[in-house]
Amino acid sequence: MGAVVGTLTMQTKQRAMSRDKVDDELEMTMVCHRPEGLEQLEAQTKFTKRELQRLYRGFKNECPSGVVNEETFKQIYAQFFPHGDASAYAHYLFNAFDSTQNGSIKFEDFVTALSTLLRGSVREKLEWTFNLYDINKDGHINKEEMTHIVKAIYDMMGKYTYPALKVDVPRQHVETFFQKMDKNKDGVVTLEEFILSCQEDENIMQSLRLFENVM
Ligand SMILES: [Ca+2]
Numbered sequence: 001m002g003a004v005v006g007t008l009t010m011q012t013k014q015r016a017m018s019r020d021k022v023d024d025e026l027e028m029t030m031v032c033h034r035p036e037g038l039e040q041l042e043a044q045t046k047f048t049k050r051e052l053q054r055l056y057r058g059f060k061n062e063c064p065s066g067v068v069n070e071e072t073f074k075q076i077y078a079q080f081f082p083h084g085d086a087s088a089y090a091h092y093l094f095n096a097f098d099s100t101q102n103g104s105i106k107f108e109d110f111v112t113a114l115s116t117l118l119r120g121s122v123r124e125k126l127e128w129t130f131n132l133y134d135i136n137k138d139g140h141i142n143k144e145e146m147t148h149i150v151k152a153i154y155d156m157m158g159k160y161t162y163p164a165l166k167v168d169v170p171r172q173h174v175e176t177f178f179q180k181m182d183k184n185k186d187g188v189v190t191l192e193e194f195i196l197s198c199q200e201d202e203n204i205m206q207s208l209r210l211f212e213n214v215m
Pocket residue numbers: 134135136137138139140141142145
């Protein structure tokens with residue numbers, strides 16, 4: 001999961017970096033068009049003003065209208081997974097980025113999420129991931145939601161990644177996750193159960209640490 005958002009971020013960064021030399025002269029022009037409240041974003045996120053300006057250039061380059069709807073988000077995201085179908089996972093990811101749930105991601109939504117994923121504390125990153133998995137946003141992850149997410153990840157990775165994948169492997173994964181995470185066996189995973197389970201699992205912790213090296 002971490003790698004996925006990491007890939008998206010890396011692409012954005014690479015574009016921002018390669019454009020940087022060419023764009024230095026345009027910086028003054030861009031300053032005029034930067035989103036309102038850049039100072040506010042600087043206070044709300046863990047990015048510097050210069051980083052926010054670079055991210056904004058990348059964002060406007062990809063989305064000239066300044067907002068991303070779900071269809072555009074899916075198209076951008078699909079480019080990173082040419083061998084699979086990323087649309088289901090992109091749908092869940094879009095809803096996690098769209099913090100106001102109004103069907104579009106503004107630059108503010110984008111950098112707030114990136115700030116958490118790249119520079120947040122472990123707890124903040126896990127809270128964000130929990131919110132991604134909590135599809136109906138009721139504060140719990142149930143087995144059905146976990147099944148949707150795991151299937152979406154398998155679909156996204158595609159048949160080339162898991163050529164010998166049997167149909168019931170995603171279901172087995174869900175059972176394993178749930179046994180591990182649902183500490184009190186009441187059929188739902190709470191945020192605290194999720195955080196506790198992830199911190200016990202070195203693999204998950206490693207993928208979270210990857211975020212920190214991307215930017
Ligand atoms: Ca839920």
